[in-house]
Amino acid sequence: MxxxxxxxxxxxxxxxxxxxxxxxxxxxxxxxxxxxxxxxxxxxxxxxxxxxxxxxxxxxxxxxxxxxxxYMCAYGPMVLGYHHPVVDEAYQAQMKRADSNSVASPKMVELAEFMVDMIPVADWAFFAKNGADVTNYAAMIARAVTGRNKIIAIAGGYHGTTPWMQAAGHHGTIDDDLTHIRRIPWNDFAALERVVAEHPNDVAGFIASPYHHPIFVDNEMPAEGYWQKVQQFLKKNGIVFIIDDVRCGFRLHMGGSNELFGFKPDLICFCKAIANGYPISALVGTESLKNVAAKVFHTGSFWYSAGPMAAALACLQELKRIDxxxxxxxxxxxxxxxxxxxxxxxxxxxxxxxxxxxxxxxxxxxxxxxxxxxxxxxxxxxxxxxxxxxxxxxxxxxxxxxxxxxxxxxxxxxxxxxxxx
Ligand SMILES: Cc1ncc(COP(=O)(O)O)c(C=O)c1O
Known part of the structure; x- marks a missing residue:
């Protein structure tokens, strides 16, 4: 029986x-x-x-x-397999030398150089811990460089738990959190044109994932030519183009997922798979935003930890080596x-x-x-x-x-x- x-x-x-x-x-x-x-x-x-x-x-x-x-891979961070020897050895070797410190680690410079070399859009890189740290930073840079207020995002798109990114009515958020946020449907270029026209000279940035991956519903790829039209339109209107590659980053393309779809944003947010599970996120961007990025104050207690930086460098090198x-x-x-x-x-x-x-x-x-x-x-x-x-x-x-x-x-x-x- x-x-x-x-x-x-x-x-x-x-x-x-x-x-x-x-x-x-x-x-x-x-x-x-x-x-x-x-x-x-x-x-x-x-x-x-x-x-x-x-x-x-x-x-x-x-x-x-x-x-x-x-098949959840820690919801994305695990990319090379848990306890990958190359990444773990790089992490442990760095931890023996230094992790938290009172001044920055040379690993930060090595990691930034590697990313700038590998990612076509990147002229600079900045490191934090979580995805929301860098999506927030990207929005702040967009506002600082344009002097405008509004951020356009995709309906159902997720960029972290900061109040401005949460859906209306979520516990602990207030209506004012969303005063300057506009959501438009995925793949709807006309909606983007309409919202920008409704807010003349007040749209600072547009943020979206490289393809639409909400929960509970089918995911959607970009329509033919969508990203190219968006890129051109945002440039014409002086709006900062932010790609949130926190979930897809380094699973689709080592140069940023935008490379797979043939377009170039101004800023790309990375996190999850960047260090095979060690805690670090990154924002990379174009030269034209570097000086403003330097002026936006954004930091955290553990953002300079060298161990995760060594792990990220080893992880990205290994992912690139094995394709x-x-x-x-x-x-x-x-x-x-x-x-x-x-x-x-x-x-x-x-x-x-x-x-x-x-x-x-x-x-x-x-x-x-x-x-x-x-x-x-x-x-x-x-x-x-x-x-x-x-x-x-x-x-x-x-x-x-x-x-x-x-x-x-x-x-x-x-x-x-x-x-x-
Ligand atoms: C596309 C995307 N953006 C941003 C985030 C936020 O990242 P974190 O939870 O590390 O703040 C996530 C997290 O799942 C995500 O999937």
């Missing part, structure tokens, strides 16, 4: 220790686990682990000892082709959108998303960690064996979903 914890020979994970830790966390931490790691979008919550103890390559092990092939974006695109394509074929064999349609290295998937046979949530949950309970609301991430550490194992899991998860229905 089959035990309830096994399906077709595959173990169905239980999370007793995760659940017990979450109960402890909820007593002493608001929400227990907050932000993007929060259990809220994980449906059903019982299918997901919440605490992990160990990581290696493309895998993590939760506190209950369950092993997962990880990381190509490896991730190839592995992503294999995963997606397999997933689509398996879903078809079970009579379902799996919609794939976004880049192969960071795809968003959705089963379209149920508009409510419940079927899709159920399938993602069944995959996770069998050892492929993925979410139903957010794009997944592929790393260079995802091997053919990992993908094969994931496809077997996906197949069994479809069987489970069918049985349950």
């Amino acid at each position: 089959t035990s309830p914890d096994v399906s077709n020979g595959m173990k169905i994970y239980q999370y007793d220790k995760s659940a017990a830790l979450f109960r402890r966390a909820a007593k002493v931490i608001p929400c227990g686990i907050y932000g993007h790691f929060s259990p809220t979008p994980c449906v059903p919550v019982s299918a997901y682990p919440f605490f992990s103890e160990r990581t290696e390559g493309a895998k993590f092990w939760d506190v209950d000892g369950n092993e997962f092939v990880d 990381g974006p190509k490896i991730m695109a190839d592995q992503g394509k294999k995963l997606l082709a397999g997933m689509v074929e398996i879903s078809k064999a079970h009579g379902y349609h799996l919609q794939v959108s976004g880049a192969p290295s960071m795809p968003y998937l959705r089963i379209t046979d149920d508009a409510s998303l419940m079927l899709h949530q159920q399938w993602c949950a069944e995959c996770t309970r069998r050892g492929a960690y993925l979410t139903s609301h957010h794009n997944w991430f592929v790393s260079t550490a995802h091997t053919d064996e990992d993908i094969q194992r994931t496809l077997e899991i996906a197949d069994d998860a479809f069987k489970a979903v069918k049985q349950a229905r």
Whole structure:
């Protein structure tokens, strides 16, 4: 007889220790686990682990000892595989010499030089910790250089949790936070023209990700010629063009994701994958903005930490050496082709959108998303960690064996979903 914890020979994970830790966390931490790691979008919550103890390559092990092939990659920072020896050695060697210090590290200069060399748009680089540090800085530079107020962003675009970037009505924000923010639909050039015309000489900057990757809905690529028209229009109107490459950066192209789509912004924000998990973000920009950038006061207690700078340099060098974006695109394509074929064999349609290295998937046979949530949950309970609301991430550490194992899991998860229905 089959035990309830096994399906077709595959173990169905239980999370007793995760659940017990979450109960402890909820007593002493608001929400227990907050932000993007929060259990809220994980449906059903019982299918997901919440605490992990160990990581290696493309895998993590939760506190209950369950092993997962990880398709969330720490929500982007893991790009070369957890504990990549080249990055970890560079980090540890730097940590032995100096990390926090009272003056800056030469590593900062080396990292800036490397990025300026590799990224065509970059004439300078600036370092911080989180994505929002640099999206904020970019908006401040746009306002400082133009003397204008308004920032145009895409509806549903995410640039961090600073009040001006949050959606109207979010707890803790006030109406005034959004006084100078205008949101327009993705790929809608006419809307950009209209908003700029409505605010003559008051639009400082336009910020967008290189392609549209919101949560819960299909991701969208730029329409043919969209970015080129935007670039030309912003230049003509003296508006600073900011690309938020925090999520896509170094997964699509080593020169900045804009290179893949053939356009040149004025500023590019990087974070997540830049140092394979070590905490650092970067803003790069054109020569014409360098002097103004120098005048905008922006800093933080840990922004000069040298360890993450050494890790970023090693990570970018390694990604460039192995052509990381190509490896991730190839592995992503294999995963997606397999997933689509398996879903078809079970009579379902799996919609794939976004880049192969960071795809968003959705089963379209149920508009409510419940079927899709159920399938993602069944995959996770069998050892492929993925979410139903957010794009997944592929790393260079995802091997053919990992993908094969994931496809077997996906197949069994479809069987489970069918049985349950
Ligand atoms: C596109 C994009 N921009 C900005 C951010 C904010 O980055 P952080 O959470 O490091 O502040 C994120 C985070 O997910 C992001 O995906």
